[in-house]
Each structure stands twice: as structure tokens, then as C-alpha cells.
Amino acid sequence: MRRPFVRVLALAAAAAAIPLVSSATPAAADVVIGGYPAEISKSPWTVALSSRDLFGGTRAGQFCGGVVVGRSTVLTAAHCLSEAVLGAPPERIRDLKVIAGRGDLLSTAGQEIPVRSVWVNPDYDSYTNAGDFAVLTLASSLPESSVIPMAAAGDPAYQPGTEAVVYGWGDITGAGDYARSLHAARVTVMADAVCEEAYPGNTDGTYKSASMVCAGERAGGRDACQGDSGGPLVAQGKVIGLVSWGTGCGLAGSPGVYTRVSYIVRTVS
Structure with missing residues (x-):
């Protein structure tokens, strides 16, 4: 969890x-998780x-x-x-x-x-x-x-199936192995219904589409993890989410949950 x-x-x-x-004790063997070294000059x-x-x-x-x-x-x-x-x-x-x-x-x-x-x-x-x-x-x-642009409400970058990338210096194995260098992982934006089913409300949290967006892979394996909190989820050249929470790291059926940037834009404007 x-x-x-x-x-x-x-x-x-x-x-x-x-x-x-x-x-929490992440439990994924190849699970940023399932990522690759990223160049800071490109992000x-x-x-x-x-x-x-x-x-x-x-x-x-x-x-x-x-x-x-x-x-x-x-x-x-x-x-x-x-x-x-x-x-x-x-x-x-x-x-x-x-x-x-x-x-x-x-x-x-x-x-x-x-x-x-x-x-x-x-x-x-x-x-x-x-x-x-x-x-x-x-x-x-x-x-x-x-500076990276923020994706407002209605931006196509939020569409389910969109390819996105999450960045961070957090756990890269799910076993407390924190990265010294920046890593990134490719994930897919998922439909709200997927996260609503995964997180209907328990001790981990409750998925609320108004302020959250979820991304990952149905089979698991690529995800943010401990230490990545607050880092960006980027799609189509814009930031669409901030690493927030989830169950495990890279687990099938438990996508990562991100703070929806369009909610932030609406809140602070």
C-alpha cells in the first residue's frame, strides 16, 4: 500500500x-518504477x-x-x-x-x-x-x-489513452532504492471510471475526478513511487498532473493518482 x-x-x-x-510497502519487481534516466536539459x-x-x-x-x-x-x-x-x-x-x-x-x-x-x-x-x-x-x-505550460480544462492532453511521462528522483524499484539522478516513466492517461473503480474510498484515499487524474498501465509496471511526490506528469508538452498518491507502486489495477492541473488553474485563477 x-x-x-x-x-x-x-x-x-x-x-x-x-x-x-x-x-507503505511497494510490491512491484520491475517498477520513477519501470522508468529510464532522463536528461534535465530536456525537462x-x-x-x-x-x-x-x-x-x-x-x-x-x-x-x-x-x-x-x-x-x-x-x-x-x-x-x-x-x-x-x-x-x-x-x-x-x-x-x-x-x-x-x-x-x-x-x-x-x-x-x-x-x-x-x-x-x-x-x-x-x-x-x-x-x-x-x-x-x-x-x-x-x-x-x-x-517554464512549462499548464493544461487547462478541456485540453486534449487529458483524454484517456494519451501518452504521458512522469518525472522524479524517487524509488526506482519499489524497494526503497532512491534515484540519485532524474528518472522518467512513460504512462497512459486513464479514464476516470478506471480510477473510480480502483479507489472507491478506503484508507488510501478516494478518487475524485474534479481534482484528480489517473495514469499508469493496466498491467502495471510503470508508475511514480515514494519520493516522487509533487513531480510533474507531462503530456503533449504541458503539465497535466502532480504526483500525489495510490496503492503500491506499479501494481496492476492500481494506477497512480495525480492532482489534476486544470483544477489548480481553476483554484488559483
Whole structure:
């Protein structure tokens, strides 16, 4: 079972030593899962959220992903910024940064930009996982080439059967093997009815099409996983979703659930 895809802390003080994976136990052998190494130069809008104070320097403090939708604006998952993950409200995390332009987390490429402010969707429901998004404002701007458009309601990129790609630095095997370099996995946008059947309402969450979109493969094998939370799901050159939640990683019958970007556009406009 997997809930939101972050490495959850047992105690904030212990996080600087060895971050824990979620209490969920992924169970896929070839299951980002079922992905491939991705070039950051070809996906410069994919960024990592970092706090070395909380998560140590082994992976540059990475604990979630994000996507650049404005020169100083990054979207991520609301649950990434919860006290359950950070041990405190995000405004109290002094070294909260966004790492941009760096595929290999341990390289010196790109930039580490401090987060100037955080806005978490007040309608986020941690029980159903509905409305799982937050907006980060950066202390300095990125180039326009780092910005990806957001898909509004009615965009054909949301159509079931559309090919999409999910990006992240999370678990690449389903067994707690976190990637040092950016990975991506090709998935397929699925009909809302598929996710409504998979997630009618249980301890993992409830699929709500108004704020969620689901993607994966019916046979499983390709999916986001722990540590990929907040990262982008991209189709037809636009971001359509943010990695949010699901059951297991890459399991047949349990597609990944993403925050629907058209919901975000409608909420913040």
C-alpha cells in the first residue's frame, strides 16, 4: 500500500540521519518504477525540493519534486509540506530550497534557490487526498525556458489513452532504492471510471475526478513511487498532473493518482 509519495519522518530530529520510506510497502519487481534516466536539459521544468537540515546531504536533501510553471513559481504536492513530513510548518524550515537544472543530485550543476513563500491549498483533504497541491514562490527567477505550460480544462492532453511521462528522483524499484539522478516513466492517461473503480474510498484515499487524474498501465509496471511526490506528469508538452498518491507502486489495477492541473488553474485563477 502507498499513501502520498514522500519519505515520511518518524521524528524530525532523526531525519538528518536516515530518512524513512513511507510505512507503505511497494510490491512491484520491475517498477520513477519501470522508468529510464532522463536528461534535465530536456525537462528543465522538473525540480527537486530540498532541505539538508531535515533530510541530510546524501541526496542533496531531496524529499519531493516540483514543476516550474512561472519564472518564480513552482507547483508541488500539499502533502510534501505537511508537518507530518517536515516536522514543522513550512515557513519554519529555514533551508527549504528548490534545486533546478540539476539531474544528478550530487553534482554542482544548476541552482539551489531559496523558497521565499509557500501557499498550501486550504481545501486539501488529507483523508481523500483531494486538492493535493501547493504553490512555492522562489527568491529569484528562473529563465523562461524552464517554464512549462499548464493544461487547462478541456485540453486534449487529458483524454484517456494519451501518452504521458512522469518525472522524479524517487524509488526506482519499489524497494526503497532512491534515484540519485532524474528518472522518467512513460504512462497512459486513464479514464476516470478506471480510477473510480480502483479507489472507491478506503484508507488510501478516494478518487475524485474534479481534482484528480489517473495514469499508469493496466498491467502495471510503470508508475511514480515514494519520493516522487509533487513531480510533474507531462503530456503533449504541458503539465497535466502532480504526483500525489495510490496503492503500491506499479501494481496492476492500481494506477497512480495525480492532482489534476486544470483544477489548480481553476483554484488559483
